Each structure stands twice: as structure tokens, then as C-alpha cells.
Amino acid sequence: MEGGPAIPHGSSSPHHYHVDTCYLRPILIERDDDRDLLEAARRLVNRADGRGVCASVGVVGETIIKADANSSEGQLSSDDLECMGRNLARYIRQGRIALCSLGSADNSEVFFRRALEIRRADGRIGDMDVLILASALGCPDCEVLYTNDGPMLNSTSLRAIAQEKPLALREAPGDPISRRRRGRPGARR
Ligand SMILES: [Zn+2]
Numbered sequence: 001m002e003g004g005p006a007i008p009h010g011s012s013s014p015h016h017y018h019v020d021t022c023y024l025r026p027i028l029i030e031r032d033d034d035r036d037l038l039e040a041a042r043r044l045v046n047r048a049d050g051r052g053v054c055a056s057v058g059v060v061g062e063t064i065i066k067a068d069a070n071s072s073e074g075q076l077s078s079d080d081l082e083c084m085g086r087n088l089a090r091y092i093r094q095g096r097i098a099l100c101s102l103g104s105a106d107n108s109e110v111f112f113r114r115a116l117e118i119r120r121a122d123g124r125i126g127d128m129d130v131l132i133l134a135s136a137l138g139c140p141d142c143e144v145l146y147t148n149d150g151p152m153l154n155s156t157s158l159r160a161i162a163q164e165k166p167l168a169l170r171e172a173p174g175d176p177i178s179r180r181r182r183g184r185p186g187a188r189r
Contacts, residue, residue, distance in 0.1 A: 018054045018136040020147035021062040028084040029067050036176035044172050045096050052096045056135030062128045100139050111138055121157040144168045148178045
């Protein structure tokens with residue numbers, strides 16, 4: 001396979017926030033059935049304070065898989081794939097998205113221990129979310145993981161693990177999916 005944009009290796013801009021797949025997907029594919037979700041995700045990446053957000057390698061991989069699964073045509077087109085790759089490369093060059101792998105110093109043993117701790121603390125969390133949370137916990141700069149994943153947000157044992165760092169688990173401001181799920185007044189149905 002050949003072609004497509006080259007993804008830069010990194011960004012020097014400090015990032016204090018990790019994003020989950022729910023927010024990276026609409027940003028990269030540039031559309032979402034839910035305009036409000038797209039806007040909430042865009043605000044995260046285009047923060048007024050100039051700090052970029054961080055996407056772990058697990059989030060980038062899951063973004064492609066979920067975008068393919070949710071595609072209206074049944075699968076992602078080559079144009080969609082190219083668009084997503086181009087956007088990812090552009091955001092990284094602009095310092096708005098940084099990529100993270102296993103966390104500080106890529107210490108794999110610490111990462112493995114943390115992933116197992118997360119899995120044993122709450123068996124209901126999905127495999128990919130175990131890795132995404134472990135990456136955010138391992139990132140030396142990360143203070144917040146923005147996610148609208150209900151099982152992660154509602155898990156007291158996972159919140160306890162996150163608080164030790166400390167890492168806040170939080171929905172993006174204005175995320176309409178979270179408003180709907182919680183049945184808040186004024187939420188769209
Ligand atoms: Zn990071």
C-alpha cells in the first residue's frame with residue numbers, strides 16, 4: 001500500500017488533555033450526524049489557550065475502526081481515509097494534536113501493570129478503553145481525559161485509580177451525547 005499523507009512524529013506543544021475516540025473521530029472525518037458533537041469536539045482541538053490535545057495510539061486506531069463501522073455506505077471510502085490522514089497530519093503539524101504511545105519514557109512494564117490494574121478494577125470496561133485510560137495515566141503532562149464513555153465515567157473504581165495521578169475523567173463541554181444520556185433538562189432527544 002502506498003500514498004497518503006505522512007504523519008509527523010510529534011509535536012513540541014504542551015498538552016494537558018487527552019481525548020477519547022468519541023471526540024477524535026468527528027474532528028478527523030470532518031462530519032458527524034450530530035452537529036453539536038462535532039462542534040464540541042472542534043472546540044477541544046481549537047482551544048483558546050493554544051494547548052493541543054493528545055490522542056493515544058489506541059485512540060487513533062479505534063477512530064479508524066469506529067469511523068468504518070459507522071460509515072453510512074457500510075465502509076469508509078478511500079477519500080474518507082485520505083481525509084482523516086490529512087487532517088491528523090495537519091493538526092499534529094499545527095501542534096493541536098499530539099500523539100502518545102505508552103506514556104512516560106515508554107516504560108512498557110509500568111504501562112502493562114497499569115492496564116492490568118484498570119482491567120482488574122472494573123471488568124466491564126472495554127479492552128480498547130483499558131489501553132486508552134492507561135495511556136492517559138502514563139502521560140506525564142495529562143491532567144484530563146475527555147470522554148463520553150458511560151462505563152468509564154460512571155465507574156467509581158476507575159475514578160479512584162484516575163484520582164491518584166491525578167487525572168480527571170470528564171465530558172467535553174457542550175457534548176450533546178452526554179446531556180442526552182443523563183437526561184438533563186433541555187437535552188435533545
Ligand atoms: Zn499525552
